[in-house]
Amino acid sequence: MKVIISYPPLDSDKGTPLLGQNRQFQWFSDPTYIYPIVPAAAATLLHRHNYQVIWNDAIALGWKYNKFLEFISLERPDIIVMETKTPVVSEHWRITKELKALGDDNWQPKIVLMGDHVTALPKETMANSEVDYLITGGNYDTSLLSLCEHLKKDTPLAPGIWYREDGKVKNSGQFRLTGDLDKLPFIDRELTNWRLYSEKNGNFRRLPGTYIMAARDCWWGRCSFCSWTTLYPGEEWQVRSPKNVLDEIGELINKYGVKEIMDDSGTFPVGKWLREFCQGMIERGYNKQVQLDCNMRLGVLKQDDWNLMAKAGFRFILLGLESANQSTLDRLNKNLKVEQITDGVRMAKKAGLSPHITVMVGYPWENMADTQNTIELAKKLFKKGWVDTLQATIVIPYPGTPLYQQCEENGWLKTKKWEEFDMRAPVMSTKTTDEEIRQLTQELYRSFVTPSFFLRKVLSIRGLDDIKFFWRAGRAVVGHLTDFKA
Template sequence: MKILVGYPPTEDSKGTPLLSQNRQFQYFNNPTFLFPVALATAATMLKDKNYKIFWKDAIAEGVGSDEFYRFLESEKLDLFLFETKTPVIKKHWQFISDLKKRFPSLLIAICGDHVSAFPRETMDACPVDYLINGGYYDFAFLELCEALRKNEPIPKGVWYRKSGKIVENGRYSFKGKLDDAPIIDRVFTRNDLYQKEFNLIGRPLAYIMSGRDCWWGKCTFCVWDHTLYPKGTYRARSPENVLEEVKYLVDECGVKEIFDDAGTITVGLWLRRFCKLMIESGYNKKVMYSCNMRFGAVNAEEYKLMKKAGFRLLKYGLESASQKTIDKLDKGTDVLGIEESCHLAKQAGLTVHLTMMVGYPWETKSDALKTYRLAKRLMVKGYADVLQSTVVIPYPGTPLYAEALDKKWLLFDDPTAYERFDMREPVFKTQDMTPDEVMALCNKIYHIFLNPEYIVRHLAKIRSIEDVRYTLKGVKAVFGHLRDFSWSSGPTQQKAI
């Protein structure tokens, strides 16, 4: 059985679509490809089980449709698994239809957050053979392949067709342990393609996930929290298992920095144990470790322990400076504690990365500007080093999407106009901001990088040629983001109801 795992060509004049390892979706002018942990795990699992397996990320490789079709023709594949997201789902429906016409014997499996939110929709819209409903699709796909190889029943959670009819087969429920997954084969899955993340300074770098996905798991906007890893399905690897992957990445792959892309790294005893293992093993001196973090999740002593253990950067979801917004999003953080958390992390010697969103339908322009002013204050004071701003998007499957439909918040009448959920324009009506103003504010937040006080503070920290390279990459990324949010003259603004 010859199997392909990866991403098909997804060409668009808007830019490069970022699908892999992305909770949100954007077209980027200056693309950063993130290593797709779950799909790469699936490929490694099959390779270890002696399947004839191929890996091809056509987007990261820059492979167009003609070349991709030639590859399929030459290899005579039996099964192809790929991941999709909301803004390109219609493109992928058409791609699957075209693929089945060209290669009628090729079986196609699809996974991802959108198809897990609306599985029947995709089964009806295109002739896909298998649809993995839910997260842990690396384990689910292995079960599917084993069932096909042994001529056994299709596992629960994988939708399929039988005698021309769709078999609705529930959600996939992962019963095992993440420690049971193999360490990803980074050579086979082309880790070299995913080296452009400017915020990670060590090269080579690697993305991992110590857990799937977030132990908080409530944020109403997070599509992974509600479609792939809903409350009650969170799993964390053991600290010992994560350390084994760290050792492999450092010793076998020469990795200098690791980003742990679990929604939020597991804190408490888990974090302290992992830090202790990093220190005792000496790998705290061999690699830099970065991760996602929540405000208020750790204390001053734990920040210091993380620094000692080799941690470099912490990425926080600030989201908004309005406590009303934080509460509506079920974020579970306190706006008044943001500055203190940033300050404690900086005192420990850690780099602070902030992410935030604009365009909430209940926020006024005054509310949104509070977010800008808080971000600017943190950056200028030196309590934060890097920021990232996006337009809030209510992805299908999230409580925010359901609320948007119920309260008629969308700027357009058709909630299945999925191509408009690509962050190239706002999709929400707001209290008193036009779409142009929302995009301009997103742009304005990125202009904080150009603040003279911030620039002087940043230049004062340059100590090496590596710091210079990092700064130049950052400048390039900032101007790329400024282009990404330069949209204007969009739909007529309407007030939120």
């Protein structure tokens, strides 16, 4: 059985979509590509079970749509699997129809969609498209294997798969995130064309870089806006053992010559797990061979933890600040105090790490002064030198999240056209105008451009890799300014 896991081209004058492995969809003027780790795990698992698998990220390959259709016609796969997200789901309905139309008397591909949007609203996609199957929940790998085995051997379907039977839409029950992640094979990097993602990513300072995932997805998993809590509810958190993750890092260093690794778990594990992992990095000497990056929550780690992480080879730490207003943090169920923000980034920086913060604007309950307060805090942290980089995004209530539910209850949504949920403009009614939000966001990016910032960067240059990194990072900032232009 031949399976193609694909990201079809999405031609748009908005830019290049950042779709795979992304919690908040965005079109980028200066494309960045994130390794879609869970779909890559699915490709690997199917391959291990003797399915013929083709990895086809036509977005990262820069293909035109016609080339993609020709490729599918030539390969004639039994199954085409696509990851989708709210702003492009209707595009995927159209593409599904066009893929089906390629079929003939001897060949008709089955189409499978997966992702947070179809997990939240499966009936909608079954009703509005010709899709054959939906995978709900975030374990794309084990779910897809179950579906293929079902089609090949008529074994029972794992829970969480939607299908059609006798003209009716049915499903195999509510998905469950069970299974031992340590038992899964390490991602087959060659099969999934890892080089496509090893350089065009602004986060990597050392090249080539790649991604791993120690956990699915975040041990907190309860923030009301977080789209991936739809795929991975916090109470069903799954984590690999430190040894298993270390073994994969060893393989990446020794087999692929990787110099930087981003762990893309929603939040990296903490406590005893983190200490054991860091000790392992030091004992195995990996801390001298590779730099690590990860997502972390503020308000959890003490100075000793940050110091140990730095010693273990961590460099770039992404931290969600979200808002400088306590009432907003509480509404978001962020479980964070404003004062923990400053303490956290200060400690991380003191340990020698490179903190990156994300802030969000466009909350329906925040007024201009509240938004300004957040922007001012971000600027202050940046000016103090406690954060190295920052990112501002417009908060989007994706279906399936508690925030979306609140929008429905309070009549906050200005639109239900899914293509507008792409972070270019607010989709919730706000007390600030769209123009004010755009200006504030641009102002934040412009605050980078200070003489002391450039001086700090120049002083931190240690070699050619650093110069190349700052060149790429500079282009990304200019790109972000363009992304938020009216």
